[in-house]
Amino acid sequence: MKYKVMIVEDQTMPRELFELRVQASERFELALSIDNAALADVYCLRFPVDLILMDVITRDGENGLDAAARIKRAFPQIKIIIVTSMPECSYLKRAKEIGVESFWYKEEQRESLLDVMERTMNGESVYPGASPELTLGMASSYQFTERELDILREITSGDTNQEIADRLNMSVATVKTHILNMLEKTGFRNRTELAVRARESGLVILNRRN
Amino acid sequence: MNALDAGLLCTLLLIGTVAALLGGMSAVRRRRRASFALCLAAAVPDFALLSVLLARLPDCETLAHATLWTAAALVSTVLSLLALCLMLRGSRHQLSPFSIKESCDYLPSALCFAWENGQPCLKNLKMDELSHQLTGEALLNANAFWRAIEAQPIVSLENGQTWSFERRRMEMAGRGVYQIIGTNITEEARLRHALEKDNLRLKAMNRRLRQYGQDVQEATREKEILRAKTRIHDRIGRALLQTRQFLSGTQGDAEAVRAAWRQNTRLLLGKSVEEQRPDTFEQLSRAAKAIGVTIARSGSFPEEGTENAQLVEAAAHECLTNLVRHAGGTRLEIFGEKTASAWKVRYLNDGAVPAAPIVEGSGLTALRTRTEAAGGAMEIAVLPRFQLTLILQRERQTME
Numbered sequence: 001m002k003y004k005v006m007i008v009e010d011q012t013m014p015r016e017l018f019e020l021r022v023q024a025s026e027r028f029e030l031a032l033s034i035d036n037a038a039l040a041d042v043y044c045l046r047f048p049v050d051l052i053l054m055d056v057i058t059r060d061g062e063n064g065l066d067a068a069a070r071i072k073r074a075f076p077q078i079k080i081i082i083v084t085s086m087p088e089c090s091y092l093k094r095a096k097e098i099g100v101e102s103f104w105y106k107e108e109q110r111e112s113l114l115d116v117m118e119r120t121m122n123g124e125s126v127y128p129g130a131s132p133e134l135t136l137g138m139a140s141s142y143q144f145t146e147r148e149l150d151i152l153r154e155i156t157s158g159d160t161n162q163e164i165a166d167r168l169n170m171s172v173a174t175v176k177t178h179i180l181n182m183l184e185k186t187g188f189r190n191r192t193e194l195a196v197r198a199r200e201s202g203l204v205i206l207n208r209r210n
Numbered sequence: 211m212n213a214l215d216a217g218l219l220c221t222l223l224l225i226g227t228v229a230a231l232l233g234g235m236s237a238v239r240r241r242r243r244a245s246f247a248l249c250l251a252a253a254v255p256d257f258a259l260l261s262v263l264l265a266r267l268p269d270c271e272t273l274a275h276a277t278l279w280t281a282a283a284l285v286s287t288v289l290s291l292l293a294l295c296l297m298l299r300g301s302r303h304q305l306s307p308f309s310i311k312e313s314c315d316y317l318p319s320a321l322c323f324a325w326e327n328g329q330p331c332l333k334n335l336k337m338d339e340l341s342h343q344l345t346g347e348a349l350l351n352a353n354a355f356w357r358a359i360e361a362q363p364i365v366s367l368e369n370g371q372t373w374s375f376e377r378r379r380m381e382m383a384g385r386g387v388y389q390i391i392g393t394n395i396t397e398e399a400r401l402r403h404a405l406e407k408d409n410l411r412l413k414a415m416n417r418r419l420r421q422y423g424q425d426v427q428e429a430t431r432e433k434e435i436l437r438a439k440t441r442i443h444d445r446i447g448r449a450l451l452q453t454r455q456f457l458s459g460t461q462g463d464a465e466a467v468r469a470a471w472r473q474n475t476r477l478l479l480g481k482s483v484e485e486q487r488p489d490t491f492e493q494l495s496r497a498a499k500a501i502g503v504t505i506a507r508s509g510s511f512p513e514e515g516t517e518n519a520q521l522v523e524a525a526a527h528e529c530l531t532n533l534v535r536h537a538g539g540t541r542l543e544i545f546g547e548k549t550a551s552a553w554k555v556r557y558l559n560d561g562a563v564p565a566a567p568i569v570e571g572s573g574l575t576a577l578r579t580r581t582e583a584a585g586g587a588m589e590i591a592v593l594p595r596f597q598l599t600l601i602l603q604r605e606r607q608t609m610e
Contacts, residue, residue, distance in 0.1 A: 014435070
């Protein structure tokens with residue numbers, strides 16, 4: 001029996017490459033292929049699906065992780081693999097919290113997608129050890145604390161320290177201290193440079209839509 | 211007593227008298243009665259002796275007891291000088307109205323105290339100078355001056371200075387007094403102006419940063435597409451090689467070549483139909499149709515992309531999933547209405563009427579929370595059939 005796979009990917013070419021991989025497999029068959037993560041749970045109402053390949057960010061800012069959370073609540077039996085090319089460090093943690101079975105980096109991971117799909121359907125949870133290591137100025141992405149990354153993510157929004165402090169429930173002085181620490185680690189001259197480089201690297205991605 | 215002695219004694223007594231009188235004037239200026247009495251007491255003997263001596267001056271040889279006269283004149287004069295010294299010494303440690311006025315004049319700020327009718331009781335030179343510049347005359351009536359600047363108490367002068375005025379009412383000896391203080395805030399105004407410019411620059415930079423973030427995200431997606439294109443290019447290359455090998459009879463079979471070209475043709479066709487994305491509601495309608503539900507929408511709805519539109523779409527999504535999962539229906543009707551201040555959107559379906567009151571699950575609860583956070587309201591009715599109503603404030607949308 002072949003496992004039925006739903007692909008959620010907004011870009012046509014990557015989506016069709018996924019479709020080809022699935023169709024070329026002997027263990028999987030394509031049940032459905034859609035481009036909007038927000039509607040994935042609607043399709044799950046009628047289409048029998050065993051496994052979903054879910055892109056993290058689909059067009060219009062829809063967040064595949066939020067969609068995965070909805071699907072896991074309504075259809076806990078459906079297994080989900082998050083696929084992304086974004087090295088955003090919080091995605092791994094969030095995916096685990098939601099209960100997503102596996103996680104696959106499109107470009108970085110050595111293991112093939114079909115292997116990950118196979119192992120996932122065999123009951124394994126396949127996660128990379130960590131998000132891809134990036135370099136930010138003089139610092140490795142692994143040198144930042146979780147809180148620093150939270151603040152770094154907010155800085156890319158262009159908000160002031162006061163707004164960031166309000167959103168993260170901390171004092172402005174704490175925000176400043178974290179920013180100074182990051183500037184010291186990276187060697188960047190100011191917060192704007194820090195924000196621009198962080199955003200370019202993909203280390204942090206701000207998604208306020210949801 | 212000869213004429214020379216008499217003249218010298220007169221001079222001495224005159225000095226004593228003048229000293230005592232000066233001391234007395236100083237006491238009066240400082241309103242010290244005891245000191246005034248002391249000075250007066252010192253002046254009286256001097257004056258009395260001087261009067262007697264002057265009255266007898268033409269025939270001063272007749273005056274006896276020259277030594278006694280001399281001693282009396284000396285004592286009296288010394289006492290007067292002593293009283294004057296004491297007054298002068300005391301005045302260094304005590305404030306007088308004059309010293310207050312003098313010190314006020316040296317203040318860098320402009321200062322004026324005035325009675326309630328506007329008559330100034332104390333003002334300094336700076337206040338008069340500013341009054342001249344602002345009203346064209348010295349400050350004669352504090353109320354008139356305040357009326358002139360009340361609307362804009364921070365004023366910029368022609369010399370480039372900026373002054374800030376404030377008035378406060380206070381009580382003094384049971385009477386109401388207005389205090390008007392003018393402060394030179396030229397430097398503060400310059401810094402504030404510079405800060406405002408910096409803030410504007412910062413806001414523009416933050417806007418660009420936000421836009422840059424979106425651009426980077428788009429660039430990342432483009433990179434991903436480029437990588438996919440590269441892979442497709444490789445696939446076509448492989449298919450060409452495979453075809454050539456097959457045609458030359460080296461290796462391969464027709465079925466493999468056909469399969470390779472079928473895949474590549476599909477990829478190429480897929481690439482060429484990079485579709486125009488429909489709006490969110492249309493996407494939802496298509497998804498609903500795919501699972502056997504028709505969504506009918508009529509009336510007016512918030513503009514696509516606004517927060518209200520997102521709430522309307524989220525509610526449609528929630529109603530659709532609930533219709534299929536719990537009510538087994540096939541039709542969802544959405545009626546939108548625009549009133550003067552709100553959007554009213556009703557969702558009705560043809561599914562089975564709930565047998566029991568609806569217990570809101572996580573989806574409806576999240577929708578209610580979002581709606582209320584946006585200043586709206588959500589109502590659910592069960593009879594005669596399930597109906598969910600959203601009432602959303604239009605003002606909020608306008609503000610955005």
